[in-house]
Amino acid sequence: MIHAFYSISAAVALVSNVFLLSLLINPDPHPVGVQAAIWPKPAYACQGHRTIQVSPKFHFNLPHDAHPRLVEGAARFRNRIFNSDFVSPVPIRIEDAEVEDRSQVGTLKLKSLAIDVEDRTGNIALGLDIDESYRLAIAYDEDPDTEFELDAAVCKQIAKEPFGPGFKGILKAKTIYGALHGLETFTQLVTRNPHDGTKEIAQTPLLIHDRPLFPHRGVLLDTSRNFLSMVSLYRTIDAMAMNKFNVFHWHIVDSPSFPIALDDQVAEGEDEDSGDDMDGIEGESGNNNGEHVYKERKHRIQTSTRPNLPLSQLAAKGAFSEKMVYTKKEITDFVDYAMDRGIRVIPEVDMPGHAWSWSKAFPEITTCLDGFPSYSRFSAEPPSGQLNPVHPKTYQVIQGVYDQVLPLFKDKFAHGGADEVNFNCWNATASVIDLMERKNIPRSKEGFDRILDGFTERQHKMLRRAGKRPIVWEEPLLAHDLATIKENKDTVIQVWTSAENIKKTVRQGYDVITGSADYWYMDCGFGDWLGNWTMGKSWCAYSDWQKAYSFNPLQGLNTKESKKVLGGEALLWGEQVDNTNLDTKLWPRASAVAEVLWSGNSDDSLTGLWDGRKQNKNTLRTIEALDRINEHRFRMEAEKILAEPLQPLWCVKNPGHCNWPILDTKPEDLES
Secondary structure, rough: HHHHHHHHHHHHHOOOOOOOOOOHOOOOOOOOOOOOOOOOOOOOEEEEEEEEEEEEEEEEOOOOOOOOHHHHHHHHHHHHHHHHOOOOOOHHHHHHHHHOOOOOOOEEEEEEEEEOOOOOOOOOOOOOOOOOOOOEEEEOOOOOOOOOOOOOHHHHHOOOOOOOOOOEEEEEEEOOHHHHHHHHHHHHHEEEEEOOEEEEEEEEEEEEEEEEOEEEEEEEEEEOOOOHHHHHHHHHHHHHHOOOOEEEEEEEEOOOOOOOOOEEEEEEEEOOOOOOOOOOOOOOOOOOOOOOOOOOOOOOOOOOOOOEOOOOHHHHHHHOOOOOEEEEEHHHEOOOOOOOOOOOEEEEEEOOOOOHOOOOHHHEEEEEEOOOOHHHHHOOOOOOEEOOOOOOHHHHHHHHHHHHOOOOOOOOOOEEEEOOOOOHHOOOOHHHHHHHOOOEEEOOOOOHHHHHHHHHHHHHHHHHHHOOEEEOOOOOHHOOOOOHHOOOOOEEEEEEEOOHHHHHHHOOOOOOOOOOOOOEEOOOOOOOOOOOOOOOOOOOOOOOOOHHHOOOOOOOOOOOHHOOOOEEEEEEEOOOOOOHHHHHHHHHHHHHHHHHHHHEEEEEOOOOOOOHOOOOOOEEEEEHHHHHHHHHHHEEEEEEEEOOOOHHHHHOOOOOOOOOOOOOOHHHHHHO
């Protein structure tokens, strides 16, 4: 039956952001809309008008050889179904009550949900190519002991028929991660009757075909500028799973602090890339015109004993306190916890800029440190400090850090950083200037680009030797045109400034992760955090959930170009964020990002499917989404996630009554 199931939903199979889905999954161009407050919105849903009760003895019917990750997940979801005190804040509308059939709610009890996963062993690794699709059905069947199939073509017909003595629930997926998404959807369908506390599912029978548009749907948290506890990080993973995010981008090290507890490196083994200050910038052959001449580059690979390195001092001296560090065990446990919920963890140790926190342990490899009171000469924000790209010990320390940090993370990707490198810093560093003069490298932007390229080449070799595919911020490609990036097209570029730079990047053939600061920076708009500044403005504007929801990662791209967009992230930088306000800064605005990445933000009127090329402000489903995201906010709150309110409670309880007045000028007209 697995093959029969997927013959119906073959077009739902997950591929990299294929937003033009076949109508095979939607033979009815005008299906019954999703009226339950499911978030993010499924790709396709067909529902009836009968309320059934979930039996107090309800259980998930798993295969005997089900993967432990699925077994534990099913137990979590059952616990949530029966122990959550969530009650929808939206009262049942009269018109809905008149349509919904509750005549058999006391006698129709759903006793189980059968879960069928094709890859029961979990051999398919969680990664960029994982299939996250699922199919969920709850329907009447004449023989309750036989399997059944319900496709979209007969959904509306079945919806008109009365339930008999037997009806079934079934969830099918190719992978355990698709099944976990399906369990989240099923759990959201279950509501608590406020009168007697029983659990119900409205609008049955139902059929949901679902799959994400983008394979990379992430949240970035910065744990260097303010420390975030493991409790906060675990709670963030729980919230991400409720929103079907699948990547946690851990910006773990930056200038303010180095919070990873490492061990000292003992003098044993071999250093594959010890080198000296000539490595990374050889092969210029006296070229002093700033051109990239790297095809003949050769590093000296020499066998030598690794030096003793007191790497433990990075956290001992570079963290805010001994309590504000992450141990290796805490990190590995966290990675496993996230994977259990279908979430990959990608680490970022930012370099060569943003490196002040390295200086307390290794002052010799850092430069232009804390340029107080005029840090802005050397960095975007205090404290200033960059790694010295010509000091041989720099690469020994980086390799030592990578040797211990990278194995903690099971993902095939690692983020190399490389944003906001300040050339004024290196231009004020004697050792860098001396080398450039000896090598006839001009002290110009082009010359410093070559210095940065030599650093990046060596850094990325370390990442690749560790089995990691590098991700970098947009600057190495768009601001510095580095040869290392140009020669390695598999490097993923994270675009953070503008949608226009998405176009520039994909048109050069690179895979892109997006997260425009104009839309998806969750920390923007809370005022500047610098002292002696009375303007009260952030460098970037606040994005409410609607603005975040309106961003289209594929705007202006053709079909071929759109396939290079792997997805995006909601980004929360930590200047004004700690354990006290993490949730309110992130949720539920990040939920808007989650739906854009899962099922888009608008519907094509003919297919009911999202086509990013045709989106405009008139096709956005913001009004329809408001009721669902309001309810989803209360759902997260019931799970101890302190998501902030989006509207006064009166507006939540009276859907549609707080929209912009029809006869008044629209906001966009005021702006023009």
